[in-house]
Amino acid sequence: MRYQETLMGQKNELIDIADEKDRNYWAARLGVSSERLKSAVRAIRNLELIKIKEYLSTTKAVHKLVH
Structure with a gap:
């Protein structure tokens, strides 16, 4: 971690x-998963933990709405 x-x-x-x-x-x-984490980083093009958390929580919320 940096x-x-x-x-x-x-x-x-x-x-x-x-x-x-x-x-x-x-x-x-x-x-x-490790793959999900890598996908999130690729999607947002950012390595900041706070940004990754935001993205993952947003996509999780959207996934719940769709299913």
């Missing part, structure tokens, strides 16, 4: 999707 400094001095957690251990850790923490 951190990115924002303009406001906050640190954003970045998921190292290329690191299998990091990817598996975060997939488990987020309750998704």
